[in-house]
């Protein structure tokens with residue numbers, strides 16, 4: 001291990017003058033890279049294909065933050081389900097903390113869209129057009145000529161087209177695919193805000209993948225910043241086995257050094273430009289490129305693979321096995337409780353919901369024909385795609401209901417409020433507080449029975 005650890009004082013992509021050091025990671029090969037490529041095909045197919053999937057004519061997933069309409073795997077969530085959203089967010093955060101405490105940045109290397117797009121889409125195009133690390137460096141250092149202009153123009157054109165497709169996909173998740181096609185087929189002036197959103201997203205993605213790259217993980221990503229507090233010496237991360245590898249040195253006979261032959265291939269393939277042999281570092285996105293690189297070298301020099309591998313610091317230091325720490329057990333209990341509460345609340349949630357309250361602060365009113373009235377508010381929530389007419393009646397034959405305004409009607413995916421009066425002839429009122437049960441029907445079908453009361457003048 002590096003004794004002085006001065007590599008932690010700066011990031012490898014910024015030089016002493018504060019200028020960006022452009023990285024040219026070497027092309028990767030190996031079993032982890034192949035597995036990540038296969039997984040990324042599924043992930044990309046899911047990302048680009050999902051907006052086209054519909055259930056009962058509606059999006060399978062919709063994240064319409066502007067109108068606060070959300071559909072997750074066919075289940076509709078509206079603004080009234082905010083408590084579920086909060087609970088789900090807390091559960092996800094606890095899950096991330098727990099998962100990271102045990103498995104480190106597994107998500108970053110295998111699933112994070114930034115890594116998947118950068119390494120599996122944009123970087124592959126770059127290798128295809130400009131060649132491996134050395135050729136890319138040579139092309140960048142070469143004077144401007146026809147060949148360089150052609151290669152760079154083609155590359156950036158392809159990058160922008162892909163960024164544009166990602167931008168449109170993003171908008172499709174917000175508006176739905178039908179709306180997106182409507183926007184595309186009509187003049188930009190008719191959908192100015194959506195048009196601007198597509199351009200902003202596309203420009204942002206183009207900038208991130210063509211210029212900003214690993215800086216997103218190293219400088220911007222909040223998850224990356226949290227690693228220092230989430231990881232401990234029992235966390236499984238991509239790690240260099242310094243016990244086996246040190247002292248490093250060139251291959252020689254007889255062998256007087258550790259297994260690391262100091263070939264620097266693990267550094268050359270690293271997309272964040274670090275040397276994993278210095279130990280776990282904030283910049284490491286656990287992409288496994290150095291594992292593949294080192295395994296290929298170990299194969300060549302006929303030493304066992306796994307000098308760099310998934311391992312915890314403790315398992316490397318004293319060959320100990322993975323163990324459940326009190327922290328992991330505590331997180332697991334909290335996560336299980338949160339998930340149980342979330343499942344119970346989600347299953348108790350009805351598709352159409354009604355609440356009735358006597359208007360606060362109002363006493364009874366004298367009406368014509370010697371009747372007394374009370375004002376009530378009915379609040380309705382519709383989590384379905386149907387427009388639903390609502391009817392109400394009361395169990396008491398002396399009562400009459402008068403809807404204020406039009407009949408109560410509940411449009412699809414909405415929250416509405418209506419008011420109505422309950423009238424009772426004065427001579428039928430024997431007490432100041434009469435208990436009532438109001439029955440609510442949605443499109444003729446019984447929905448619920450709500451208990452309330454009627455305030456009268458008394459005898």
Ligand code: SF4
Pocket residue numbers: 240245259260261262263264265266267277293294295297307308
């Ligand atoms: S690839 Fe393996 S052998 Fe080569 S420098 Fe890195 S750790 Fe050492």
Ligand code: SF4
Pocket residue numbers: 238266269270271272273274275276283284285286287288289290291
């Ligand atoms: S150190 Fe290894 S796992 Fe970490 S980012 Fe670099 S290549 Fe990927």
